[in-house]
Amino acid sequence: MIIKGLNKKIDSNQVLSNIQLTVPKGVICGIVGRNGSGKTTLFRTIMGHYQKDSGEVLIERNDIALYERYKEKIFYIDTQFHPLDYLTPVSIGDYFQLLYPSFDIPMYHDLLRTHNLPPRRFQKYSKGMQGLLLVILSCCSNCDYLILDEPLDGLDVIVRKQATDLLLDVVNDGDRSIIISSHNLAELEKLADQVSFFKDGTITQTLHLEDQKAVTKKWQFVFRQKAVPDLIKQQGTILSIQGRVVVVVFKKYTNELANQLLSLDPVLMEELPVSLEDLFIEVFSDRTIAKEEITNEK
Template sequence: MLEVKNLTKKYPKFNLENVNLSLPKGQIMGFIGKNGAGKSTTIKSILNLVTPNSGEVDIFGMNLINHELEIKKRIGVVLGGIDFYQQKKTEQIANVMSRFYDTWDHQAFKKYMQEFEIDPIKAPKELSAGMKVKFMIALALSHKAELLILDEPTSGLDPVSRDDLLNLFSQIVATGERSILFSTHITSDIEKCADSISYIKDGKILKSALKKEFMDSFSYLKRPSETGPLSLEEIMIRVEGEKHYDL
């Protein structure tokens, strides 16, 4: 579904260096790293929202640069900080969105809105943070998106709303026909629903593997007194280095 090869993006004070990722069909990949590590830059480079200095992105077996329009009609994207017209009804926004996709299914949109319990006559300003994310996912599924790319979709949500969304992610990929790449700093979300984990640190991929292999690869961080497996949060804290402050 997604193959990223040696992706590089250079900024004056930050470099994304030789990022490699591979996401098969029917899987969820959790993309982790502390703030500023390069998660959003990687996602924007994958989508060609920023122009990489080098590297290649293949989606559905096609090169993104050569087949950008065709590819983008088949993916769904949820980026933090992007919002809709606050006064427009959600059904009006959907009508505008439908003009961009040949595969748009109005009946599917109505079904998802009902399943997600979103009132079509409400405006985005009347929706909670969790409902806004669900609305964006409903839009993506209504044009039959095969790959969902989500940047911090659960950030700022309460635990119940987050759990609801994670269950939804699992249902989306259950048929084996769709895949999800989502970045987050909430490690418990990754542990609950991801099939694989990719960890970026200082602009470089530290590790990318299936979840069990990923977790096992950091067992060397365990302390002699610890018997059980480390959590993903403990792995990140120890990899990034525990800082002590003179207060």
């Protein structure tokens, strides 16, 4: 999937601005951003639920707005409008078999039994059961691209593992891809191959996590003086300060910077593992932000 120059205004507000994104086959692409940044609007615009102002969404080089059959290669449910509330799992399966020609009904029924999902209306399910059923539907759709908006939100540890295992199975053959938004950065980090950062109505950058972690470093320092050295403030993003203990992320860590940091003569200089949460703070902070400000709530 290739998204080129996607733009959308709502009530004179530029919600999407020149969105550029490439999602290769066999990849899980995370979309992360602050609350209300427009991620759901992006998904709705991709699917044509909102009419785009300009831009293209291409599958196999075909604009899905012009060739509707290519839209059938994308799975997406806009749960905000509660389309499934009064349906039972069996009815939901029948409904999706009509929507998606390749929907795998035997696999769907098998997964319902495997995960002990009861035959009652969707609205009577717990939030976790609803989330698991939506993941099962996406996997059984056999669509090339699954767009999932906060699928892990509200799931307990057991159900979340069941859902993530299903999603990982989807991409194992290398033919299908997942675009997933989440505020649960720790879980997203386990899933995603690449992460796109959504800020001010656009995708500011897309990072391949393993490559980015190779050049980004996170250090814990203890300095003799309480004041944080200017070099730290200028070159890094401060994650936390507790007394004389400072934790900092450096997005582009070089040998020259390493020597400059050593010249500060810290009492302690200890390297820590870099997480997706650290990268999120580096992108969305104004250079200094406390970790506690990043939450997993929607």
